[in-house]
Amino acid sequence: MMDRSFLSRNVNEVIKISSDIWRKGWAEANGGNISVRMTEGSVEEFVQEVPRTDWIPVGRSYPGLAGEYFVVSGTGRFLRNIELLPEKNIGVFRLNDKGSHYQVLWGFEGNARPTSELKAHLWVHEVRKKVSGGMDRAVIHTHAPHLIALTYLQEFDSKTLSRLLWEMHTECAVIFPEGIGVVPWLMPGTTELAETSARLFETFRIIVWDRHGVMACGRNLDAAFGLIDTAEKVAMIYLRAMAAGGVKRPLSRDIILSVANHFGVQLNKDFLD
16 A cells, blocks of 8 residues: 555545445446545645646636635546555646636646546535535535436436435434435536536535436535435335335334434425425
8 A cells, every 4th residue: 555644634535435435336437526625734735736737727617616726536537546546546736716727736647637527516616615604625426326226216306305215214314404406317527417416506415316326515525425325325225125015114204303303403394295
């Protein structure tokens, strides 16, 4: 194992979580991507770095992220390889003062580039930075198999999927009381997918891309990972129950409300009607 003591905390967090995602089976081949808006302490070692590239256009301006630094996984790269060769599979870049161009400071060796879903990641970061008062810094997109499988059984919207998951495990009302958003099938890597996702992140911290995958955000990678892990496990429980003869005893509305009240969380009441 290489010595990574010289790498910033945020970079090392990406290295660890990428392996966690791979071991969960959520990132086949080059599936999945990760980004972190870096903390002040992690940025310090990169501020004086000689840029490795010229300014590269993002394709859209993100003024709310002007001057921010990010750790991002690379396009076409396998998350399982980040642990082995982080400098080739992830990179650190900063945005310019308009949030319209980025400049690579570390990593992305071998002419690698940021994830093809960079537009979606930055759009979500901009939204969540505003919504959370700057607290949310991490975004993960994965191909969590049980959540994907659910979307092949029926056409969900945010209300029906949220209600199903709340009814299948006590923790769900506590972990994501606002619910879980659903994006209809859209072409990967497009502006339409990025914009639709970002709009949902004004309300939700985790969303499902219909017949594609899941995206979550949080104050750090552990928080974002935990949202996906919870929703994915409950989707698995639902599918196993259905395979064993069907769900006979879902949690009732009253139970869901009592759990929320006990733990002091505010449920999305629109999803309880």
